[in-house]
Amino acid sequence: MGDFDYKKFLKEERLKEHVSKNLEKLNSKYFDELIPSQGKCDTLEGEMLRAINRIIYRYYNDGDIFYRGYGIETAGPAESFLTGSSEIPQNLRSQFEQLLDPNQFTNEYEEGGKEYEHNIEEVLNIILTYIQSKEGNYTPNSEDMLDFDPNFEDDEEDEYEEDEYENPWYDQDEDEY
Numbered sequence: 391m392g393d394f395d396y397k398k399f400l401k402e403e404r405l406k407e408h409v410s411k412n413l414e415k416l417n418s419k420y421f422d423e424l425i426p427s428q429g430k431c432d433t434l435e436g437e438m439l440r441a442i443n444r445i446i447y448r449y450y451n452d453g454d455i456f457y458r459g460y461g462i463e464t465a466g467p468a469e470s471f472l473t474g475s476s477e478i479p480q481n482l483r484s485q486f487e488q489l490l491d492p493n494q495f496t497n498e499y500e501e502g503g504k505e506y507e508h509n510i511e512e513v514l515n516i517i518l519t520y521i522q523s524k525e526g527n528y529t530p531n532s533e534d535m536l537d538f539d540p541n542f543e544d545d546e547e548d549e550y551e552e553d554e555y556e557n558p559w560y561d562q563d564e565d566e567y
Contacts, residue, residue, distance in 0.1 A: 417439070425443075430533070430535070438517045438521075439518075442472065452464070456540070457542040458492075458544075466541065472486045472490065473486050489512055
């Protein structure tokens with residue numbers, strides 16, 4: 391699971407379709423300043439911004455949700471970093487934990503996504519506000535969000551697991567199809 395091209399995402403203006411204009415402008419500014427084209431960021435603030443952008447990107451481009459299905463693999467590590475990195479100040483982690491708690495999303499969310507969309511935008515807002523408050527005095531970063539294990543497991547069983555899959559055309563006696 392490699393890095394995706396955030397800069398391409400921003401240039402294609404997909405983010406503009408989903409977050410407010412002010413957040414998009416700030417996101418673009420700090421994104422260019424703090425996030426390299428590949429790999430982890432040199433600053434904690436950049437890695438936080440990289441993480442929320444990954445969650446946003448995976449949701450709006452592919453429908454991935456960090457706690458469900460394939461989203462556990464694609465966006466789960468970013469959520470895990472935001473809620474679990476000891477490098478992130480506790481007050482921010484607490485806010486992220488509250489906003490990204492899947493237990494708060496209703497069945498309406500499962501259909502329409504409005505609560506999820508609101509909350510990931512709010513996390514983006516918190517991160518951008520925090521970055522602004524640093525006034526360029528950023529914290530060195532030693533962690534890569536992709537090194538974090540997702541906080542959630544997929545409860546759907548793969549219907550084609552090798553041990554359970556029986557092919558009706560397979561003749562065990564002749565060991566061929």
